[in-house]
Amino acid sequence: MTKLSPLAAIAVVIAGTFAATPAGAEALFKFDGGIGSQPLRAGPGGTVVSNSVAGVAPGGAPWPIEALKAEIGHDGRIRASVKGVLLGGTDNIGTRGGPRQMVISLFCRNTPAPGAVAGTLQTDPYNSEFVALDPNGDFKLDSTLTNASGATPQAGCGDTIDNRPVLLVRTVAPANPATGAPAAPSAWFAAGIIKD
Numbered sequence: 310m311t312k313l314s315p316l317a318a319i320a321v322v323i324a325g326t327f328a329a330t331p332a333g334a335e336a337l338f339k340f341d342g343g344i345g346s347q348p349l350r351a352g353p354g355g356t357v358v359s360n361s362v363a364g365v366a367p368g369g370a371p372w373p374i375e376a377l378k379a380e381i382g383h384d385g386r387i388r389a390s391v392k393g394v395l396l397g398g399t400d401n402i403g404t405r406g407g408p409r410q411m412v413i414s415l416f417c418r419n420t421p422a423p424g425a426v427a428g429t430l431q432t433d434p435y436n437s438e439f440v441a442l443d444p445n446g447d448f449k450l451d452s453t454l455t456n457a458s459g460a461t462p463q464a465g466c467g468d469t470i471d472n473r474p475v476l477l478v479r480t481v482a483p484a485n486p487a488t489g490a491p492a493a494p495s496a497w498f499a500a501g502i503i504k505d
Contacts, residue, residue, distance in 0.1 A: 336383075338379075340377060343501055345373040346372045347360050362430070365477060370397060370398035379501055383464070387413060391447065413436070413454075415474055427471045437452040437453070439481050477497040481495060
């Protein structure tokens with residue numbers, strides 16, 4: 310019996326995640342690679358502000374990411390494999406810290422105004438189901454992206470190289486029995502890199 314190296318085994322698993330896409334079927338969007346979040350960025354006049362994206366605050370510490378692959382179909386179905394979303398700071402560095410569930414959110418862009426390079430990001434995301442984050446900071450999902458009204462992403466979600474949608478890997482805030490608030494998408498930990 311041939312034994313696969315750990316790297317070869319990971320490659321087989323990731324390839325299998327996307328093998329279910331029918332031959333010749335074009336995806337709406339593909340993402341390959343990820344950018345980990347940093348909690349702060351430079352603001353106007355040399356100030357320091359929260360590194361929010363589409364109105365979503367980042368995690369309170371850096372969150373590096375090892376790998377991200379995601380494919381979104383024209384029907385809103387998303388297949389994704391994410392690895393190594395772990396804390397990059399605090400005494401819990403190198404662990405998943407407190408988060409135990411994750412969600413992927415797709416934010417579309419508006420059409421750019423005349424003279425602008427990119428349109429503004431919409432703030433009504435298309436969210437996947439919630440999935441468990443394992444102790445290594447990994448998760449896989451096979452879900453459908455829907456917004457608050459139940460709609461799936463459309464082709465007009467983003468178009469040109471500078472007017473692309475944004476894919477965020479986010480933590481899930483647990484339900485709060487005291488207030489009756491349900492579990493909901495919360496801070497972003499990583500962003501996907503769109504693939505041409």
